Amino acid sequence: MAVEIGPSPEMYLKSLFELTRGHAPVPISALAERLGHSVVSATEMVHRLERRGLVAHEPYRGARLTSDGATHARTLLRRHRLWERFLTDELNLPWESVHDLACQLEHAVGEEVTEALDRRLGIPATCPHGNPIPRSGPTPAASARTLADMKPGEHAELEAVHPESGPVLAYLAQHGLRPGAAFSLESIEPTDGLRVIGVSSTRVAFGPELAARLRVRPASGPGRGGGARGDERRA
Amino acid sequence: MAVEIGPSPEMYLKSLFELTRGHAPVPISALAERLGHSVVSATEMVHRLERRGLVAHEPYRGARLTSDGATHARTLLRRHRLWERFLTDELNLPWESVHDLACQLEHAVGEEVTEALDRRLGIPATCPHGNPIPRSGPTPAASARTLADMKPGEHAELEAVHPESGPVLAYLAQHGLRPGAAFSLESIEPTDGLRVIGVSSTRVAFGPELAARLRVRPASGPGRGGGARGDERRA
DNA sequence: ATGTAGTTTAAGGTCGACCTTAAACAAGGT
DNA sequence: ACCTTGTTTAAGGTCGACCTTAAACTACAT
Ligand SMILES: [Mn+2]
Ligand SMILES: [Mn+2]
Ligand SMILES: [Mn+2]
Ligand SMILES: [Mn+2]
Numbered sequence: 334m335a336v337e338i339g340p341s342p343e344m345y346l347k348s349l350f351e352l353t354r355g356h357a358p359v360p361i362s363a364l365a366e367r368l369g370h371s372v373v374s375a376t377e378m379v380h381r382l383e384r385r386g387l388v389a390h391e392p393y394r395g396a397r398l399t400s401d402g403a404t405h406a407r408t409l410l411r412r413h414r415l416w417e418r419f420l421t422d423e424l425n426l427p428w429e430s431v432h433d434l435a436c437q438l439e440h441a442v443g444e445e446v447t448e449a450l451d452r453r454l455g456i457p458a459t460c461p462h463g464n465p466i467p468r469s470g471p472t473p474a475a476s477a478r479t480l481a482d483m484k485p486g487e488h489a490e491l492e493a494v495h496p497e498s499g500p501v502l503a504y505l506a507q508h509g510l511r512p513g514a515a516f517s518l519e520s521i522e523p524t525d526g527l528r529v530i531g532v533s534s535t536r537v538a539f540g541p542e543l544a545a546r547l548r549v550r551p552a553s554g555p556g557r558g559g560g561a562r563g564d565e566r567r568a
Numbered sequence: 569m570a571v572e573i574g575p576s577p578e579m580y581l582k583s584l585f586e587l588t589r590g591h592a593p594v595p596i597s598a599l600a601e602r603l604g605h606s607v608v609s610a611t612e613m614v615h616r617l618e619r620r621g622l623v624a625h626e627p628y629r630g631a632r633l634t635s636d637g638a639t640h641a642r643t644l645l646r647r648h649r650l651w652e653r654f655l656t657d658e659l660n661l662p663w664e665s666v667h668d669l670a671c672q673l674e675h676a677v678g679e680e681v682t683e684a685l686d687r688r689l690g691i692p693a694t695c696p697h698g699n700p701i702p703r704s705g706p707t708p709a710a711s712a713r714t715l716a717d718m719k720p721g722e723h724a725e726l727e728a729v730h731p732e733s734g735p736v737l738a739y740l741a742q743h744g745l746r747p748g749a750a751f752s753l754e755s756i757e758p759t760d761g762l763r764v765i766g767v768s769s770t771r772v773a774f775g776p777e778l779a780a781r782l783r784v785r786p787a788s789g790p791g792r793g794g795g796a797r798g799d800e801r802r803a
Numbered sequence: 804a805t806g807t808a809g810t811t812t813a814a815g816g817t818c819g820a821c822c823t824t825a826a827a828c829a830a831g832g833t
Numbered sequence: 834a835c836c837t838t839g840t841t842t843a844a845g846g847t848c849g850a851c852c853t854t855a856a857a858c859t860a861c862a863t
Binding site (some may be wrong): 380420423424425428430434437438440441442443445446449453 | 655658659660663665669672673675676677680681684685688
């Protein structure tokens with residue numbers, strides 16, 4: 334148990350987990366891109382992780398987490414999101430910064446601290462960006478629907494940003510967009526597929542790339558304007 | 569600013585700081601021993617740190633922190649002790665574990681988080697083990713007196729454990745010894761210089777090595793028995 | 804003054820985590 | 834069937850952070 338593994342291998346596991354859609358293996362090139370590494374380096378690392386039994390590599394198709402690897406990845410995601418909650422809720426650090434900060438902390442703690450933190454925070458259900466905090470038992474399935482899937486005229490509410498990344502969060506923060514914000518899709522520009530949405534009297538545009546990262550759910554409280562606080566916790 | 573420096577070099581700076589007595593340079597062998605590295609490796613690292621301008625090496629005498637190095641070391645000690653307070657006060661983790669846990673966290677955060685944490689904790693004055701938390705302005709001088717300096721019959725109160733280390737803290741915890749605990753030195757065994765102290769009806773023995781790491785101050789509330797809670801905070 | 808203990812340098816190694824360039828290869832669409 | 838694109842392997846490099854063994858050296862105490 335505990336398996337001694339460094340920050341870098343851990344980031345590979347986490348990324349692999351995040352990039353996985355269904356059962357399909359993740360092309361190493363996708364991994365490499367996500368991490369900003371060369372494809373060759375990513376291949377090397379995948380091999381190392383394979384030797385450790387955390388990853389299964391199907392040549393020319395991609396890499397897949399073993400169940401050990403997936404467990405470890407979930408643990409990391411858990412730590413990451415708990416730290417995010419701590420940083421926002423307890424330290425009042427900005428919503429758009431905590432992702433990167435938590436990305437350091439996640440590698441610096443073990444089970445003892447993680448579980449104590451969880452209790453301390455009141456066993457929160459999601460991170461500040463709307464993603465569920467893994468716990469024992471299956472993680473509640475996030476809505477598969479994204480802004481990219483919406484049709485003009487539709488109303489919805491932002492559920493989560495996934496996958497997260499500093500720049501994306503910064504862009505959203507700039508426009509006051511947070512999980513819980515209600516909005517409507519006003520138009521899809523034919524060229525480039527830009528999505529223009531209306532949030533509380535403002536208009537914000539998203540490229541298709543970004544749009545696919547905004548998980549969306551049917552608007553709950555209809556009318557409920559605003560767009561700021563979406564701190565959903567409950568266990 | 570910010571100088572990008574990894575966990576390992578950081579540990580060297582911290583150790584150097586802790587081992588420094590007055591103005592004297594610290595023999596590299598002492599550094600090596602503290603870190604559990606070979607002397608050759610420690611020498612290498614000292615050279616690297618010298619190139620970065622964080623350490624000054626006087627051949628055959630030892631290494632000394634430059635003012636840049638000392639600043640960095642103080643920062644680390646600050647982070648370390650703040651995390652310790654967090655782990656004990658907020659997460660209720662055991663007094664004797666938090667040192668090692670904080671030793672990971674101290675390398676995973678920058679100024680932003682550190683300062684927010686400090687505010688959150690109410691600007692504590694010391695770590696759970698009695699050592700002052702560095703802040704801007706000179707650090708209040710810790711008492712130079714240790715258990716090793718006491719004479720049989722003397723009464724005193726434990727101020728701090730310095731330098732800290734897992735095993736030492738574990739030993740103290742085992743006997744219910746904490747900063748704030750009042751005790752008397754009952755005897756110094758002629759052979760081996762064992763110190764036997766009396767704390768609230770128990771007797772505990774310390775070798776000279778350990779005794780020198782227990783900082784001591786004149787007992788404050790005379791009579792005040794017990795020996796547990798010594799959570800001194802105040803700014 | 805000399806010797807011993809502590810210190811530094813030299814030399815050679817390992818391993819992880821990155822890089823580049825270039826060649827070999829396989830999958831899948833046309 | 835073929836070709837293009839994406840993938841893997843090979844080869845060679847760098848750098849940090851550790852290790853060992855062995856030789857050179859210096860400070861200091863006797
Ligand atoms: Mn990370
Ligand atoms: Mn998040
Ligand atoms: Mn440390
Ligand atoms: Mn402490």
